[in-house]
Amino acid sequence: MSTPLPVGFRISVDAGTKRMDDVTLFGGSPARVLRLSAPGLAAWRALRSAEIALPTEAVLARRLTDSGLAHPRPPALTRAPDVTVVVPVRDRAPMLARCLAAVGRGTAVVVVDDGSTDPAAVADVVAEHGATLVRRANGGPAAARNTGLDHVSTELVAFLDSDCVPTFGWIEALAAHFADPLVAAAAPRIVGVAPTTSAGRYAVTSGGLDMGEREARVVPGTRVGYVPTAALVVRRVALTGADPFDPGLRYGEDVDLVWRLHEAGWRIRYDPAVQVRHHEPGTWPELLARRFHYGTSAGPLARRHPTAMAPLVLRPGPTVAVFGLLTRRPAVAALGLAGAAVELGASMRRAGLPLTGVPAATVTNVRQTWLGLARWGTQFAAPLLAAALLAPRASAGRRVAAASLLFGPSLLTWATRRPALDPVRYALGGMADDVAYGAGVIAGSVRARTWVPVRPVVSWRQFRSRR
Numbered sequence: 001m002s003t004p005l006p007v008g009f010r011i012s013v014d015a016g017t018k019r020m021d022d023v024t025l026f027g028g029s030p031a032r033v034l035r036l037s038a039p040g041l042a043a044w045r046a047l048r049s050a051e052i053a054l055p056t057e058a059v060l061a062r063r064l065t066d067s068g069l070a071h072p073r074p075p076a077l078t079r080a081p082d083v084t085v086v087v088p089v090r091d092r093a094p095m096l097a098r099c100l101a102a103v104g105r106g107t108a109v110v111v112v113d114d115g116s117t118d119p120a121a122v123a124d125v126v127a128e129h130g131a132t133l134v135r136r137a138n139g140g141p142a143a144a145r146n147t148g149l150d151h152v153s154t155e156l157v158a159f160l161d162s163d164c165v166p167t168f169g170w171i172e173a174l175a176a177h178f179a180d181p182l183v184a185a186a187a188p189r190i191v192g193v194a195p196t197t198s199a200g201r202y203a204v205t206s207g208g209l210d211m212g213e214r215e216a217r218v219v220p221g222t223r224v225g226y227v228p229t230a231a232l233v234v235r236r237v238a239l240t241g242a243d244p245f246d247p248g249l250r251y252g253e254d255v256d257l258v259w260r261l262h263e264a265g266w267r268i269r270y271d272p273a274v275q276v277r278h279h280e281p282g283t284w285p286e287l288l289a290r291r292f293h294y295g296t297s298a299g300p301l302a303r304r305h306p307t308a309m310a311p312l313v314l315r316p317g318p319t320v321a322v323f324g325l326l327t328r329r330p331a332v333a334a335l336g337l338a339g340a341a342v343e344l345g346a347s348m349r350r351a352g353l354p355l356t357g358v359p360a361a362t363v364t365n366v367r368q369t370w371l372g373l374a375r376w377g378t379q380f381a382a383p384l385l386a387a388a389l390l391a392p393r394a395s396a397g398r399r400v401a402a403a404s405l406l407f408g409p410s411l412l413t414w415a416t417r418r419p420a421l422d423p424v425r426y427a428l429g430g431m432a433d434d435v436a437y438g439a440g441v442i443a444g445s446v447r448a449r450t451w452v453p454v455r456p457v458v459s460w461r462q463f464r465s466r467r
Contacts, residue, residue: 002062002063002066002182003062003181003182004055004058004059004061004062005052005058005061005062005065005072005180006052006058006179006180006181007051007052007053007058008051008052008075008179009051009052009058009061009072009073009074009075009179009180010047010050010051010052010072010073011047011052011061011064011065011070011071011072011073012070012071012073013048013064013069013070014027014028014068014069014070014071014214015214016028017069017070020033020353020354022041023035023036023037023040023041024036024352024353025069026353027068027069028067028068028069029068029216029219029222029223029224030221030222032067032069033351033352033353034063034064034067034069035352036060039056040056040060042056043056043057043059043060043061044060047060047061047064047070051075065217066217066267068216068217068222068223071215071216071217072177072180072269074176074177074179074180075176075179076176077172077175077176080172081155081156081171081172081175081178082154082155082156083107083108083154083155083156083157083158083171083175083233084107084108084109084110084151084152084153084154084156084157084158085103085107085108085109085110085157085158085159085160085171086109086110086112086145086148086149086152086157086158086159086160087099087100087109087110087111087112087131087148087160087161087162088112088114088141088144088145088148088159088161088162089111089112089113089114089116089122089144089162090113090114090115090116090138090144091116091117091118091121091122092162092163093118093121093122093124093125095162095163095279096111096122096125096126096162097125097128097129098165099160099161099162099163099164099165099166100125100126100128100129100131101129102165102166102167102168103129103160103166105129105130107158107171108132108154109129109130109131109132110131110132110134110148110151110152111126111131111132111133111134112134112135112136112144112145112147112148113133113134113135113136114136114138114139114140114141114143114144115136115137115138115139119135132151134147134148134151139247140247140249140250140253141161141229141245141250141253142243142245142246142247142248142249142250142253143243143245143247145159145229145244145245145253146243146244146245146247149236149239149244152236154236155178155235155236156171156175156178156233156234156235156236157233157234157236157239158171158174158231158232158233158234159229159230159231159232159233159234160230160231160276161229161230161231161278163230163278163279164190164230164231164276164277164278164279165193165276165277165278166188166231166276166277167274167275167276167277170188170231170274170275170276171233173188173271173273173274174186174187174188174233174271174274175233177269177271178233178235180267182265182266182267183235183266183267183268183269184234184235184238184261184264184266184267184268185218185227185232185233185234185235185238185258185261185266185268185269186232186233186268186269186270186271187211187218187227187228187231187232187233187268187269187270187271188231188271188272188274188275188276189210189211189212189213189270189271189272189273189274189275189276190207190209190210190211190228190230190231190275190276190278191204191207191210191275191276191277191278192204192205192207192209192210192277192278192279192280193277193278193279193280194279194280194281194282195282196420197282197283198284198421198425198429199281199282199283199284199286199287199429200280200281200282201419201420201421202287202419202421202425202426202429202430202433203280203281203282203287204280204419205413205417205419205421206413206419206429206430206433207278207280208290208291208294209228209230209278211224211227211270211272212224212272213272214272215269215270215271215272215273216269216270217267217268217269217270218258218262218268218269218270219262220259220262220305220307220308221308221310224270225308226254226255226258226259227254227258227268227270228254228255229245229253229254229257230254230276230278231276231278232254238261238264238266240264244257245257246304248300249297249300249301250293250296250297251293251294251296251297252294252297252298252300252301255297255301256301256304256305259301259304259305259308263305284429284432287433288432288433288436289436291433291436291437291440292436292437292439292440292443293440294437294440295436295437295438295439295440295441295442295443295444296440296441296443296444296447297440297444298311298440298441298444298445298453299441299443299444299445299446299447299448299449299450299453300444300447300448301453302445302448302450302452302453303448303450306450306452309452309453310456310457311376311379311441311453311454311455311456312372312373312375312376312456312457313372313456313457313458313459314369314372314373314456314457314458314459315340315343315365315369315458315459315460316339316343316458316460317336317337317338317339317340317341317342317343317344317362317365318336318340318362318365318366318368318369319336319369319373320332320333320335320336320339320340321333321335321336321337321339321340321366321369322336322366322369322370322373323336324336325366325370326401326404326405327397327401328397328401336366337362337366340362340365340366341358341359341362343460344358344361344362344365345358370404370408371408371409371412373405374404374405374406374408374409375409375434376456377405377406378405378406378409378431378434378435378438379434379435379437379438379441380438380441380442380454382406382431382434382435382438385402385405385406386402386406388401388402389402389403389406406431407427407428407430407431409430410426410427410429410430410431411423411426411427413426413430414426414427441453441454442454
């Protein structure tokens, strides 16, 4: 049995959790059904209005927060956190100055100069803000963070990139999560700031480090599958081994760390109520180059964590339905929709859930499948889609299908977020973003000799059912 959530915690039910009847909860990530026993129902009622007081409540609270049906609310800190901030940097002295100014002088800070071409400028900034400077030959962010850890003896370590500007009290807010002995790391939301260019406006709303506005337990393959170490507070004893960060990874070293912590049984919390600003590129070449480099990490990560990598998860029914819609074959689309509804209905019947929600859920599944296929297709087959769109003799239906895959997800995001950028440039930027990232994935996969980051996965399971 997992360690119960400590006494004194409260929980907050996730916005997506639905109570199907008196004893049945549905939600979480991945979606699941949880049925409450008589003691569990009593514990549920107590948890809705008060902090954990009894063992049964603590056990249920752990199950709810582990599954994503609810989220922990730790008690307020009774003392200042014992923490050291580690900032790896290579040049970027002006950004480092803004970063250290935001951290303030009340916290111990170790700055690791990872082979700057102008070390004197970095040293001046470090001295001005009262931080400790450590120099090393250039080895990349993973090696620099490992070097910084060698100079840390506090209970917690807060990793912070030099191009980040944290908000006041960010460490204290995240440190509260460590009252749970199973929590190894807690991450804030990384929000982008950039020049008011078209690339900057795109990056602010589509930055690769922003995990969204919904809190979560971080688990591979779920809604929040990883968190970046651009800003991350970690329990130092969880960072085991000579090199907690894999120095062989120039990119993706943060994903690798988070997944290894998860595999070791630790919990990682994502708390978007805490925010850290991150400098985003202001030009398209910079932005696309960054996305390409991020993509190259997929191959090495797949070698290390093959079961955690799934670029696209397909369910048979919705996939057939999308194929029929894109190829303008009504009979095939109808067959896929019927199959998707039957798949979902059978799963809901086995779980004892009412079937009234099957039609709406089926449409949602088909929509999500189209979005996944569009993103995957743009990343790995954009030239083919562009050829289908621009071919002189292409039919109107083929052009519409290709355009929906190339631009549909970005236009939907634009309509939802309403960024300060017109839909045409936003859609073109989204396509270029996906192509650059996909090119990086392919390059990294070729070097790592694996196609796991490119290969889709077929899944029949709709959701889990537990008591």
